[in-house]
Amino acid sequence: MTTRAGFVALIGEPNAGKSTLTNRMVGAKVSIVTHKVQTTRARIRGVAIEDETQIVFVDTPGLFAPRRRLDRAMVAAAWGGAADADIIVLLVEAHRGVTEGVERILEGLADLPQGRTVALAINKIDRVEAPALLALTKDLNDRYAFAKTFLISAERGHGVEDLRKWLAGELPEGPWLYPEDQIADLPMRMIAAEMTREKLTLRLHQELPYQLTVETESWEERKDGSARIDQVIYVTRDGHKGIVLGRKGETVKAVSKAAREELEEFLGRRVHLFLQVKVRENWQDESERYSEMGLDFRDGNQ
Ligand SMILES: Nc1nc2c(ncn2[C@@H]2O[C@H](COP(=O)(O)OP(=O)(O)OP(=O)(O)O)[C@@H](O)[C@H]2O)c(=O)[nH]1
Ligand SMILES: [Mg+2]
Numbered sequence: 499m500t501t502r503a504g505f506v507a508l509i510g511e512p513n514a515g516k517s518t519l520t521n522r523m524v525g526a527k528v529s530i531v532t533h534k535v536q537t538t539r540a541r542i543r544g545v546a547i548e549d550e551t552q553i554v555f556v557d558t559p560g561l562f563a564p565r566r567r568l569d570r571a572m573v574a575a576a577w578g579g580a581a582d583a584d585i586i587v588l589l590v591e592a593h594r595g596v597t598e599g600v601e602r603i604l605e606g607l608a609d610l611p612q613g614r615t616v617a618l619a620i621n622k623i624d625r626v627e628a629p630a631l632l633a634l635t636k637d638l639n640d641r642y643a644f645a646k647t648f649l650i651s652a653e654r655g656h657g658v659e660d661l662r663k664w665l666a667g668e669l670p671e672g673p674w675l676y677p678e679d680q681i682a683d684l685p686m687r688m689i690a691a692e693m694t695r696e697k698l699t700l701r702l703h704q705e706l707p708y709q710l711t712v713e714t715e716s717w718e719e720r721k722d723g724s725a726r727i728d729q730v731i732y733v734t735r736d737g738h739k740g741i742v743l744g745r746k747g748e749t750v751k752a753v754s755k756a757a758r759e760e761l762e763e764f765l766g767r768r769v770h771l772f773l774q775v776k777v778r779e780n781w782q783d784e785s786e787r788y789s790e791m792g793l794d795f796r797d798g799n800q
Pocket of ligand 2: 516517531537557
């Protein structure tokens, strides 16, 4: 039997639904999702199987005009993911249409080496009426020569099957890239840190999620089969520490509980999760923070 395998990079503006689509394709939550922009910070690989084809989805940080070092490293990681992939899928939000951000991404696509397969996925079709979709499909295809257009709802699953089947047929013949039962290519300690960051982002407001990062400091396997995981939440200001902790430590306690429950489900065993909050004014300028996230610190340079 001939097998196929390859990488499919999902790119788009922040909040377009790239991580939601990755998780749906994989059939498990490998990438965190929130209603806020700039949730994903690094390239996250999730593996899906369609008949004899292994499709490695590369979820990327959203593409936007970078201002800070972390922004630049994130955007570089996203374009890097696109450049390395066999196929690129651009996600555009149906209800937002061709924004300035989308225009900028189309310019970036035009700069990639010729002959790349780029498909368009108009996402969140559950939010608009059919006529608007036709017009948007035409507009986008007038602007860029997409190999194919899909109308999808990553959240509800509409059109996702069609997209996966098409991708499988387009990928090159070759041996699978990962063992059959592997669903993500991301160290467990990072997945665990991401789960905590998701719960924090869902609970906290405004800029704060962007001002914090979570790292797994230690992971200890216990004799009774459980795991003890210690994580540090880095914030940039003293005031933020108080916000993360909450009144009488209520916020961090709730975050810890939610993250632990998700981790236990993911790992299928008991977890003891310990969170500590530390103020580190300049963590966004520290190279170790970037390597822990899977980003290249040098990409953040001007
Ligand atoms: N209505 C609707 N909402 C969706 C759909 N897909 C994703 N969303 C929502 O859009 C928000 C952003 O989803 P994410 O998957 O985190 O988006 P992303 O592109 O990964 O965002 P970044 O990581 O910040 O770049 C979440 O609140 C999702 O639940 C969809 O098909 N329909
Ligand atoms: Mg994301």
